[in-house]
Amino acid sequence: MKFWKKLSHPDINKKISRALRENVNFKNDTTLGIPASKLDGEVFYDSASFLKDAPILRTFVQNPNHIGCHTLGESEAFFAGTQALERELIDLLAFDVLKGEDDAFDGYVASGGTEANIQAIWMYRNYFRREYKATHEEIAIISSADSHYSMPKAGNILNLDWLEVPVEFKTREIIEEGLDNIVSKAIESGKKYFIVVANMATTMFGSVDDPDIYVDVMQKYNLDFKMHIDGAFGGFIYPISNPSSTVNFRNPHISSVTLDAHKMLQAPYGTGIFIARKNLMKYVFTEEAQYVSGMDITLSGSRSGANAIAVWMILFTYGPFGWLEKINKLLYRTTWLTNQLDDMGIRYFRDEKMNIVTVEAEFIPVEVVKKYGLVPQTHSGNNKWYKVVVMDHVELDDLEKFIVDLKSARQ
Ligand SMILES: Cc1ncc(COP(=O)(O)O)c(C=O)c1O
Numbered sequence: 001m002k003f004w005k006k007l008s009h010p011d012i013n014k015k016i017s018r019a020l021r022e023n024v025n026f027k028n029d030t031t032l033g034i035p036a037s038k039l040d041g042e043v044f045y046d047s048a049s050f051l052k053d054a055p056i057l058r059t060f061v062q063n064p065n066h067i068g069c070h071t072l073g074e075s076e077a078f079f080a081g082t083q084a085l086e087r088e089l090i091d092l093l094a095f096d097v098l099k100g101e102d103d104a105f106d107g108y109v110a111s112g113g114t115e116a117n118i119q120a121i122w123m124y125r126n127y128f129r130r131e132y133k134a135t136h137e138e139i140a141i142i143s144s145a146d147s148h149y150s151m152p153k154a155g156n157i158l159n160l161d162w163l164e165v166p167v168e169f170k171t172r173e174i175i176e177e178g179l180d181n182i183v184s185k186a187i188e189s190g191k192k193y194f195i196v197v198a199n200m201a202t203t204m205f206g207s208v209d210d211p212d213i214y215v216d217v218m219q220k221y222n223l224d225f226k227m228h229i230d231g232a233f234g235g236f237i238y239p240i241s242n243p244s245s246t247v248n249f250r251n252p253h254i255s256s257v258t259l260d261a262h263k264m265l266q267a268p269y270g271t272g273i274f275i276a277r278k279n280l281m282k283y284v285f286t287e288e289a290q291y292v293s294g295m296d297i298t299l300s301g302s303r304s305g306a307n308a309i310a311v312w313m314i315l316f317t318y319g320p321f322g323w324l325e326k327i328n329k330l331l332y333r334t335t336w337l338t339n340q341l342d343d344m345g346i347r348y349f350r351d352e353k354m355n356i357v358t359v360e361a362e363f364i365p366v367e368v369v370k371k372y373g374l375v376p377q378t379h380s381g382n383n384k385w386y387k388v389v390v391m392d393h394v395e396l397d398d399l400e401k402f403i404v405d406l407k408s409a410r411q
Contacts, residue, residue: 001096001320002095002096002102003088003091003095003096004092004096004315004316004319005316005319006316006318006319006320006321006322007317007319009317012313012316012317013055015085016055016056016058016085016313017055017058018081019081019085019309020058020059020081020082021081022080022081022082023062023078023079023080023081023082023305024079025038025062026038031078034078036063037063038062038063039060039061039063044060046061055313056313059082059305059306059310060304060306063304063305063306064078064079064304064305064306065078065079065302065303065305066082066083066086066108066109066303066307067296067298067301067302068108068296069106069107069108069281069298070083070086070087070108071090071105071106072106072281082305082308082309085308085309085312086108086305086309086312088312089273089308089311089312089315090105090106090107090108090273091103091105092315093107093273093275094249096320097235097236097240097248097259098248098249098257099239099248099249099250100248100249100250100275101249104277104278105249105275105277106275106276106278106280106281107273107274107275107276108273108274108298108303109270109271109273109303109307109308110272110273110274110298110299110300111270111272111300112262112269113148113150113232113233113258113263114148114150114153114272115300116232116258116259116260116272116273116274117148117150117151117154117230117232117258118150118153118154118157118299119274119284119299120195120228120256120258120274120276121151121158121195121197122154122284122299123256123276123280123281124195124226124228124255124283125139125158125160125195126283127226128224128226130283132192132193132224134192136158136159136160137161137190137191138191138192138193139160139191139192139193139194139195140160140161140163140186140191140193140194141155141160141161141162141194141195142162142163142165142182142183142195142196142197142214143162143163143164143165143199144165144166144174144198144199144202144209145164145165145166146199146202146205146207147197147199147202148199148202148232151197151230160195161186161191163182163183163186164182165179165182166178166179170349171207171349172205172349173209174209174214176213176216176217179213179214180220183217183218183223184221187221187223192223192224193223193224193225194224194225194226195225195226195228196211196214196218196225196226197227197228197229197230198210198211198228198229198230198247198254199229199230199234200229200230200231200234200235200257201231201233201234201235201237201238201354201356202233203232203233204356204358204377204385204387205349205351205358205385205387206234206350206351206354206355206356206358207349207351207354208238208247208351208353208354209247211227211229211246211253211254212246212251214227215227215253225253227253227254228254228255228258229247229254229256229257231247231257231258231259231260232258232259232260232263232272233260233263233264233356234264234354235257235258235259235260235264235273236259236260236263236264236265237264237353237354237355238354240320240323240327241328241331241353241354242353249277255277256275257274257275257276258273258274259272259273259275260273261273261311261314265311265314265315266314267307267310267311267314270304270307271307271308271310271311273311281297282297284298284299326392330355330390330391330392331352331354331355333355333394333395333396333399334350334354334356334357334390335352336396337390337399337402337403338350338357340399340403341357341359344403344406344407344410346359346363347359347363348360348363349385355389355390356387356389356390357388358377358385358386358387359374359385359387359388360384360385361376361377361383361384361385363410364406365406365409365410367409368402368409369386371405372388374386374388375387375389388402
């Protein structure tokens, strides 16, 4: 680990305090030109004594705006202190978690996984348009049927077709023949450029796609493609639980990754993370953003610097070993659950490095679904699956109650 380590609370406090001092202080400094200020003191009392020991709350009150991307070019000088911590966060994730090379990535804290996925697809669409003079009709997004709906949403916004690749019912693996068929038909209908999105844990199943399945088919047809990994759910668990994984930047075909800190990392909402290899962000440079110092190359405009600090704080509070322990605790509980289901002869899907168990719907009576808030694959009839996500608050005690009720409801 180069960047990721555990820091004590006093050290974290000190680092954030220093960063805040390097930012503009709306209360004490004279700044006339920015359409922003600290949080309203009438409402968000900024002199409470507990703020001294709560660096994240002080950051919220001081209200830095991290508009833009701070890993390249210039940035708004008013918020240089906290932007530096966001940069450190991106370096840590690209290098220590996703196994990229040093200083070879750009990234920012987006509003969520949806934005980060759309940012990737926007970037690649523009890349194909600029470098290959591609038309919208010639570019397609391709991802599995288990992908998050942000892929068709991106298609809708960016005027691109989304091609849905079938997966095997039980294993949730991409059906290679199905992928081949879809790609060859797409070529016949005029598609030349492909934006591939592989999942590092799907929303419903926690299944992880093998990126090389896509690479093989793309290479078979000699196609130009760019590959993004949607790690919105799995990004903070799978690279840690499966250190031999190849779904990371060691794979030269993977150009960008989404990770969501507001899922597994329990960060506040508004902490999706987008990371891309250098020299790609330029394809989404908005030249018209003349009043912003530096380049506006993110889908969102203004965004809270406090969100980046929250993610930074969580990672440095745990450190890599603390986080590994936490992930292992969740995996232990998940395995406990699957052992119980095995004993009861109940069919389910689980990737053993993930904390999602998705049970075939026929095994779960509806009263148990309701009582335990299980999420169906679809709300519109013909649902075949329900999922249990073993998050931090889902303890063995809860799982044990679930199993007891499931047993009695099935008798
Ligand atoms: C795999 C995956 N991608 C993307 C998203 C979208 O994330 P957000 O809701 O943060 O926009 C989700 C959300 O559940 C997800 O599970």
